[in-house]
Amino acid sequence: MWCFLTSGMLFIASILGIILSISSIAAPFHYSLQFPIYLGLAPVEFESDTTSSIFSILLFGLSLAFSIFSPSYLANKNANELRLFWSGSLLFIASMAGVLFSGNAILFLICWEIMSLSSAALVASELLTKNTAKASLIYLSATRVATTLLALGFLCANNLFHSWNFSDWHLMRQEALIPALLITFGCFIKAGLWPFHLWVPYAYFAAPAPVAGLMSGVMKKIPIFLLVHLLCFREMADFWIPSFFLALGAISTLWGMIFALVQTDLKKILAYSSVENVGLIMLALGAHLVSLQLHVANLASLFLVAAIFHLFNHGVFKSLLFFASGSIYQNAHSTNLNNLGGLAKRMPGTFLLFLFGTMALCSLPPSNGFYSKWLIYEGLLQLVNSSNIAVAVCSVLLICVLIIAGALSLATMAKVVSVTFLGRTRTKLAQNATECSEFMIVGQGILACFCVLLGLFSAPICLYLVQILKLASFTPPSLFQFTIFSVFCIGIVYVSFLKQPKKSSIYSTWECGFGNLTRRMQVNPESFSQPIAALFSPLLRYRIKAEVSGKDRRHFPEKVVAESTTQSVLESKIYTPLVQAVAVLGKHINRLQAGSIHIYLFYLLITLLLLVVLELVR
């Protein structure tokens, strides 16, 4: 009962939040608490500017869908789990709002910590297996490192500018290189950019589906908000900084998609694809910095708008897909693709909404995902025509990278849709799946509506973004004619479905006269992605172990086993040794803490002596 009450309150709060964000675009607010409530170094101070308002629209829009979707998703949880879930997620959403609107670094860091810890608690909330524990540990340690870097960066910036207020900081200038770099690295880790993406598949896989949707939809975007908000590097003339953004972005884009292709779990695929999308956003930011250095103002604004618009789009369609994975999990009791199949007939509503999300993820026109990617392509093509030949060559290569990533995402999502929803069911559990509750459909439907609206009004939205961010104007390409065509196309599809042709009969799928096709006689996720995975086998460590044995091995083998394995090189070759090294180091450092008061007194003595010596030297 109180579960519905909480979600109802969240619903109302989200609507109020959206209204507040929209109104704060026109009239930015500044609100600071009076003396007794004070953070030691800085006051509790909230202020809004255009970027934070834009991001908070995304936050509250998604939390709106979250509040409708979650109660039914949690229908068969016990009271303890519910308490953890709701307190965690309310804290999570509130802290994200706090991060967006905080006016100084101290408050920002506090909200950031609450955000990280509450999300870690939510990741651990379905503690069923050892893997979940591992996932939450990995996620927690990633957030620790990110926060450390961020705190260091803030300290450096405070040292440089003698203020904790964001408005006094000028991280775009050359002298602020070190704090800007520290903050950027912290953001990269939190955003899950390659090579710091390791926590992403673990955390999203373990988290409950609606939380995973919020995490990838909003939380992953908060670091990018910080980068945009502080305008890091904007006036620096070094060419290596944008190249760094471009390189990491391009690698994440490819890497994320290659690994997404070989996964067999729906949530892991979505997690890797969000690595790809963050890479795409970073790539756009890098191109933004490049065009600033080349002094092409309209191109710079195009890339910034593309980055923000893509971030918005990705937030919407990725949470839609995560929500859908939640409703699949609830009804078919698995998100492993090998256990699903044939859900299109059993869950038609979820299927249709999932298809919307998929089209946006694969950036197929006229979806919103296509438009933001299109902007990036157009910008890169204009960079090709810029004066600098190195930039031109890089842009051609980046176009190729994006096209390859697009083709990979198409293959991946074709696999996901077909193995999950089409064909015959692969297990009994999937056989008995039914459509999810109306609330869940509405929750996903809201997000699908956002997708459609963002796609329909993409060009006006981009123009509006240019206007409110006060950027140099450019002419965004228009999808208008194409949208009309696609409406026409939908019309044709609808009409031809309405008119079921008379000469039509239903029969079994052709099976070479073999007899009935069984559940297993269809493509499985591994076999669908095998041809592409084989091309990337060195990178993926892709191996197929096949065993055919029996008396008449050639014609009627008794046992046929084939198993494909992949391994993440980064995890096994770099991170595992690193973690082991830290553990060994920790053991040795641990000896310092002997638990004896005499030794601690000895440490005190040494410290005092050192200080005296230092003072004498000075």
Add this chain to the structure above:
Amino acid sequence: MNIAVYTLSALLVPFLLIGFVQKAKAQLQNRVGASVLQPFFNIFKLFGKNQIISEDSSGLFRAGILVNFCCFAYLIWSVPWLSFSPAISSVDIFLFVYLLATARFFSILSALDTGSPFGAFAGSREATLSFLVEPAMILSLVAPSILTGSSSLERIFSFTHQVSSQNPIVWIFAGISLFLVALTDLSRMPVDDPTTHLELTMVHEAMTIEASGRNLALSEIGYAFKLAMFFGLSVQCLLHGIAFCLPSDQWILLAMSIAGIFSLGLLLALLETVLVKLKWTKCPDFIAYSLTMGLFACIAALGVRA
């Protein structure tokens, strides 16, 4: 005028081209072969036939085929595959590539919707081929767009920009690359054999294995459109390569474009007579040629501009 030209050509050229290729192939192999008009008869026949739909399929099976058809129908009127500017205002190169991707996505889905292992194999191969071929496709379109400084296909292929002495290299490389891309993307001979009757080895034919009646007709029409469009674009590239010695009369150019498309058809028939189908694992090597051509075109275009 443009609308009339494109409508008439879209209704005639694609099907005549397929008929012509089949006839030429038969003649080259010392067979009589069916009439050039056979594709028309086939499609009329298919529209009149009973359609069988698999019991395992959902509604997406037919929707996918329709979306696939709609994409190609839109493209054939909005891509300048003849020397005229297109009937509907033109798509740009990225929208073009992504529309092809949309068509492909839905055709893969409808192939997999029936739960047929053959369709699934083909779908997986189609996804692989598209992944391999798309970089080459975009490179061969980016190269001329660097020359002309525009991303709209209409502006790129407009015959109005100035002719410089280095341009032919770019255009010819791009044209060859597009032709090779077309061979792969349309699952023609070195990559896929459209006439074999072993579904396990095929790509396009196996994808449509469950389609029958008007569903099959729609996917065949889509295929014909795609063939004509790719050959047309390739011919346009080659014509721009020799633009300095061409007359500027629109109708002569139109006649030359159509003649060019049919001569590429002849080349295709010749290739399919001489070549054998490549082993699947060798296909990436073949596609690498088109990628190389596209890269050459891009490098040449960057050179010309610099």
